[in-house]
Amino acid sequence: MREMKDLLFTNEHEWVDVQGEEAYVGLTEFASKALGDIVFVELPEVDDEFSMGDSFGVVESVKAAADMYMPIDGVVTELNTELEDEPAQINQAPLEGWFLKFKVTNKEQLGELMTPADYERFCEEEA
Amino acid sequence: MNNYNKLLCDISKPGRTGYRLPPDELENIAVEDGIPAGMLRKDEPALPEVNEVDVIRHFLNLSQKNFAIDKGFYPLGSCTMKYNPKINEDMAALPGFANLHPYQPEHTAQGALELLFELEEMLVEITGMERVTLQPAAGAHGEMTGLMIMKAYHESRDDHKRTKIIVPDSAHGTNPASAQVVGFDVVEIKSNKDGDVDLESLKAALSDEVAGLMLTNPSTLGLYEQNIVEVAKLVHEAGGLLYYDGANANAILGISRPGDMGFDVVHLNLHKTMTTPHGGGGPGSGPVGVKKHLVPFLPKPMIDKKEDNTYYLNYDLPQSIGRIRAFYGNFGINVRAYTYMKTMGAEGLKKVSQMAVLNANYLMHHLKNFYRLPIDRVCKHEFVLAGLGKSELHVSTMDVAKRLLDYGFHPPTVYFPLIVPEALMIEPTETESLETLDSFIEAMAAIAKEAEENPEMLKSAPHVTPVGRLDEVKAARNPVLKCASMGGEN
Numbered sequence A: 001m002r003e004m005k006d007l008l009f010t011n012e013h014e015w016v017d018v019q020g021e022e023a024y025v026g027l028t029e030f031a032s033k034a035l036g037d038i039v040f041v042e043l044p045e046v047d048d049e050f051s052m053g054d055s056f057g058v059v060e061s062v063k064a065a066a067d068m069y070m071p072i073d074g075v076v077t078e079l080n081t082e083l084e085d086e087p088a089q090i091n092q093a094p095l096e097g098w099f100l101k102f103k104v105t106n107k108e109q110l111g112e113l114m115t116p117a118d119y120e121r122f123c124e125e126e127a
Numbered sequence B: 001m002n003n004y005n006k007l008l009c010d011i012s013k014p015g016r017t018g019y020r021l022p023p024d025e026l027e028n029i030a031v032e033d034g035i036p037a038g039m040l041r042k043d044e045p046a047l048p049e050v051n052e053v054d055v056i057r058h059f060l061n062l063s064q065k066n067f068a069i070d071k072g073f074y075p076l077g078s079c080t081m082k083y084n085p086k087i088n089e090d091m092a093a094l095p096g097f098a099n100l101h102p103y104q105p106e107h108t109a110q111g112a113l114e115l116l117f118e119l120e121e122m123l124v125e126i127t128g129m130e131r132v133t134l135q136p137a138a139g140a141h142g143e144m145t146g147l148m149i150m151k152a153y154h155e156s157r158d159d160h161k162r163t164k165i166i167v168p169d170s171a172h173g174t175n176p177a178s179a180q181v182v183g184f185d186v187v188e189i190k191s192n193k194d195g196d197v198d199l200e201s202l203k204a205a206l207s208d209e210v211a212g213l214m215l216t217n218p219s220t221l222g223l224y225e226q227n228i229v230e231v232a233k234l235v236h237e238a239g240g241l242l243y244y245d246g247a248n249a250n251a252i253l254g255i256s257r258p259g260d261m262g263f264d265v266v267h268l269n270l271h272k273t274m275t276t277p278h279g280g281g282g283p284g285s286g287p288v289g290v291k292k293h294l295v296p297f298l299p300k301p302m303i304d305k306k307e308d309n310t311y312y313l314n315y316d317l318p319q320s321i322g323r324i325r326a327f328y329g330n331f332g333i334n335v336r337a338y339t340y341m342k343t344m345g346a347e348g349l350k351k352v353s354q355m356a357v358l359n360a361n362y363l364m365h366h367l368k369n370f371y372r373l374p375i376d377r378v379c380k381h382e383f384v385l386a387g388l389g390k391s392e393l394h395v396s397t398m399d400v401a402k403r404l405l406d407y408g409f410h411p412p413t414v415y416f417p418l419i420v421p422e423a424l425m426i427e428p429t430e431t432e433s434l435e436t437l438d439s440f441i442e443a444m445a446a447i448a449k450e451a452e453e454n455p456e457m458l459k460s461a462p463h464v465t466p467v468g469r470l471d472e473v474k475a476a477r478n479p480v481l482k483c484a485s486m487g488g489e490n
Helices: A029-035 A088-092 A107-113 A114-127 B052-061 B087-092 B110-127 B139-156 B172-182 B198-203 B227-238 B292-298 B331-367 B398-406 B434-453 B455-459 B472-477
Strands: A016-020 A022-027 A037-042 A056-060 A065-069 A074-079 A098-104 B131-133 B164-168 B184-189 B211-216 B241-246 B265-268 B289-292 B302-305 B311-314 B383-386 B422-428
Touching: A022 A029, A056 A098, A065 A098, A065 B455, B052 B131, B052 B227, B052 B383, B087 B331, B110 B265, B110 B289, B110 B302, B110 B311, B139 B172, B139 B211, B139 B241, B139 B265, B139 B289, B139 B292, B164 B172, B172 B184, B172 B211, B184 B198, B227 B265, B227 B292, B241 B455, B289 B292, B331 B383, B331 B422, B331 B434, B398 B422, B398 B434, B398 B455, B434 B455
Parallel strands: B164 B184, B164 B211, B211 B241, B241 B265
Antiparallel strands: A016 A022, A022 A098, A037 A056, A056 A065, A074 A098, B131 B289, B265 B289, B302 B311, B383 B422
C-alpha cells in the first residue's frame, strides 16, 4: 500500500512515487474529489519521452476534463491500462490508481517537488 | 400520450412503412458487380419500421418534454440564450431568400449579396474592424478561421518561430482546442484574484515564439478586463496578435469595441448576440472580423461592390487562407441576424447591452444574499456564484441546478468556469422582465432554504420533470448506444 508520507507532489495535484531509477505517477485524492466521478482516462505510449510540465494524458469526469502533467523529465516504461477500462479506480483509491511508470532522466528535478507537509499546506490554500 | 416514453424502435413493427417506392428500374443489375464482396452487407439494416403518423406523434411527444427559451427562463451563462424574435423567421422564409440556389448567377442574386454586404458593414461598425467574413458556421469555426489568418500573417512576414498561443485559465474550452487544431501549442496563464489576466504571468509567457493571445472580454467570469489596454500593448510589443472571442459580446454592443481595445481579430456568435437559433437547433454563424493588416488573409470569396453599385463574389485574393466553408456561410442564419440588427437599430442594440448588464447585476445583487459570490464587483452580462458556500450542508451546485428544474427554470451553467469551485454561471439576457427575474430570485432563495431544512430532497431532485435524476456517471462509463429490441447491445 502506498502512503502519502512516502510520496512527492506537484502543484497540479499529482503524486510521485520514486522507486530507484523509476517513478510512478498518479492523481491525488484532493484532485480526484475536486473532479468528481472520473469517467475517462487517456494515456500516452510506452517509450514516449516527456519534459517536466508536459501534458502526458487526460482525465475526464462528468464535471470537467483535465490534463495530466509530467512531474519531472522522463521516459514512459509502463502504463496502467486498467484505468482505461475502470477509471473509477482513481476515485476509489487514488494512491493505487497509478497512471504510468517512467524512467527518471533528471534526478535533480525531484528537489523541485513538494513534500507531503508542503502539499498539505498547498491544498489548504486552494480549498 | 401523457407519459409517452418510447424509443422509435419500440414502436417498430416488421413490414410497416410510411412510403411506397416506384418500381425498381435497376432490378436487372446485380449489386455484387459494382461493390467488392467484403464491403457488401449480408443482413438487412436494423432500421425501425413505422408509419408516418406514428413518427410524427413520436417526435412531437418527445419535443413537448423539451425545455426551450420559448417555454421559460433560460439563464445559461456563457451561452446567451436570448429570445429569438419571430420576425427573423418571417424574413428568412421570404421566397427570394429561402429559394435561392448557391449556384445561380450573381446578377440574379443581387438582393442576397447586398444583404450580406450590409451585414458585414454593420458588424464592422460594431466590432471596430476593417472587414468581416461571414463564412464561419459557428464560434469555434470562427476561432479556427481567425487563428489560420494569424498564422498566415506571421508566415507572410517570414516569421516562422511563432508556434504558441496564450490562453487565460478562464477562457472558453474552445480556445485552446481551436489553437491545437490549427497546429499551435497552447500556453495557459493564470487569472489574478480580481478575475483579470495576471500581467506578470503574461509577461513571463510572452516571447518571439508567441503568435498571439486569445481573450474574452468581458471575461468568462462576466467581468470587464480592467487591464485590456496594457495586455494589448504587451502582446503587440512582443510581436503577437490579439484574438477577441466574441462569446460575451452581448455586454458591449454600442458601448465598447474590440477594435478600440486593441484586438486584431474578432469573432462574433450571431446565434448568441444577434438572436439566431441557438443550441441543438442551430445552425450557428461565427463571422470573423480583422484589422487592416490582416484583410489580405481573409477567406475567399469576399462580397465586394463594383463601380456600378452591383455586388460580386471576389475570388481575386491571392493571400487568402482560402475557403473555410462550402458556399457563403449559413445564409439563412445571416438573414435572421441582419433582420434583428435592422429591427433594433444602433440605439436599440446599445440598449440591449445596457439591459443585459442591468439584469445580471440585479440578479447578482439579490442572489449574493443566499449564495457565495467569490468576486464582488459590478458584473457585465453574467456572473458566477460559488454554490451555496456551505460545504457542511453537503448540498452541491448540481443539487441546486437539478432542483431549479422543479421550479420550471432551466438551470444556469454549472461547474464552469473551472477556476470557481461549485460554479453557477448565470446570464439572464436583456429580454427578461422584472417579474421573471424576481420569480427566479424567489426560487433560488427557496432552494437555499430547502438546503438547510431538507437537503435529502435536493439530492434526489428533480421530482416533477418527465425523468428524475439521471445517473450521469453510469451514462458516461457504460453508454448504451443501440436499441436492445432491434438486436443491439452495449
